[in-house]
Amino acid sequence: MTLYTTNTVPTKGGLLADSSVWVLSNPDFRQWRDHEDQRLLWVKGDLGKGKTMLLCGIVDHLETRLAQGSRLAYFFCQAINERINNATAVLRGLIYMLLDQDASLVSHMKKKYDVAGEGLFQG
Incomplete structure (x- = not known):
């Protein structure tokens, strides 16, 4: 179980299946994913536009591709919670x-x- 599953998805009403499929085949995303020198992916946008669902799908995808000994770290800011924003x-x-x-x-x-x-x- 990933950290976002425990902390983020329940507050959003559950993960929408296939909400990130389009980005996984996007050439810009694939270039970022496949190049070691590009390790930061920053996604921003207006409230309620689907960033969380998109990133949950990306995290799932990246976790299945992690090489032995590699690490994946991510963080979800929430505009409604100043303590973690x-x-x-x-x-x-x-x-x-x-x-x-x-x-x-x-x-x-x-x-x-x-x-x-x-x-x-x-x-």
Whole structure:
């Protein structure tokens, strides 16, 4: 079960099957997906236009293609929730996902946390 399934989809009324099929065959998306030097995909748009459903489909697609040892991190901002709609929250979420996927990274973060305390994750 992916993180978006637990936290995002229930608030949106469920995932719409095939809502992202069109983008998976789009040449621009495929170029982004297939080139190692292009690792950030940023999707933005007006409220209620389908970004969440689109990205849920993209995440599912990318998870099935992950090479052994690769990691996938993503974050869904929500305009209605200011607590998670800022750069600090995005970085905190991405860091959490990476730590969750690779326990060897935890010791590096713990060193920083031991010095800075909770301030390390505050905006």
